[in-house]
Amino acid sequence: MRRLFFALCLMFVAGGALAQVILSDDEIALALAHGPWPSEWRPDSSNRVSGLSKAVTLGEALFHDPILSRDGTMSCATCHVPENGFSDGLTRGQGRVALDRNTLSLWNLTQHRWFGWSGDTDNLWAQSMTPILNPREMGHDTESLKVALSSSPHVEAYEALFGRLDQHEGQTIAVNVSKALAAFQETLVTGVTPFDSFRLALENGDVVTAGLYPLAAQRGLRIFVGKGRCAVCHFGPAFTNGEFHDAGVPYFMAGAGVDQGRFGGLTALFASPYTLDGAFSDDPDRTGAWAVRGVQRLPNDFGLFRVPGLRNVALTGPYMHDGSLPDLHAVVRHYNEIDLERMHADGEAILRPLGLSDGEVNDLVSFLESLTEGR
């Protein structure tokens, strides 16, 4: 009934301005699949401090504290700058040395099963430990981390959550610190966007409010769920299917060599003691460990990267795993003119040059911008 109503009410006048909903029933159904937002969330059963306010407070303090780097010069927030969409605005991250990949933003992490561009980890606390112990990033080892934490102002908060610090081994401390960091990062959820207001209005049959969503964004949405095929991979409330694909970005690295993408990520995952199936998970039922148990590493995984979520995407450029595309126009042009010679693995079956006009490119960019708060 509601749909019929929409089909009949294609056009109406609101507040003097011509406002309309131009989507078909099928397009409306596809728009509805990208919500509701925010999504429901349950604490991470592999992390016993997930969802505890004391852990969020400790995690936030640690996130901003340079004691997590060995030489005391770098905190998580050095690269994941809150005012910068929890990214750094750089092409590729800058640690103690120049890194190979673009810094991921930290929004909506609870929507993911795999973490990092290549899914090196299957949970947020393990992913949070990686930069602390990576010699190219913060450069601690578990013993130097223990020394740094023991003489920090965080001892009391740590002990309230995890027990006596001086009785813990360095490795346990690294895991606990990472679990507090994860508890904080779980709270970084993007707010309601113009797209969400439109989507909710469609769901409620509120044509007046729905008609306030700009026509350019509506036309862009049509392309996104239709001939652009974007929603094949960027699907669901967070605009990602959470899996690994080839989007035609070269995987040769700026310096030398190639970025193995998911292939290398699986090598790291299989070697890690910190998976959902490992001894450091707090979940006796090992919920979610089926994924790491079942996954296989195949030659086709070479050069695949995790599909990024697109919420607040206007704030997180430059784009792609290597930061090679400076803005959203460049991203849409990349898909429009995609170079099939560069494609390998499964992307080829889905992606092909789109042949969009300049106007359509702008419409698709308008849609992507409407996925950002305050636009």
Ligand code: HEC
């Ligand atoms: C030197 C810069 C730098 C520092 C410092 C840094 N990160 Fe990152 N972070 C990155 C880069 C680059 C990536 C993408 C890495 C990849 O996927 O290969 C990333 C990825 C992540 C991810 C994965 C996000 C996702 O969507 O899967 C998380 C979580 C994360 N960092 C948390 C942290 C935490 C917590 C700290 C502090 C303990 C931290 N980072 C410190 C640069 C940094």
Ligand code: HEC
């Ligand atoms: C085959 C799956 C697939 C399809 C189809 C697809 N994407 Fe992507 N998208 C990806 C992957 C994978 C990446 C990351 C690629 C990389 O870094 O190498 C990406 C990256 C992006 C980014 C950059 C996000 C960031 O934070 O860096 C944007 C924006 C984007 N896609 C928009 C689109 C649009 C618009 C379309 C439709 C024209 C589209 N995508 C179609 C898989 C896909």
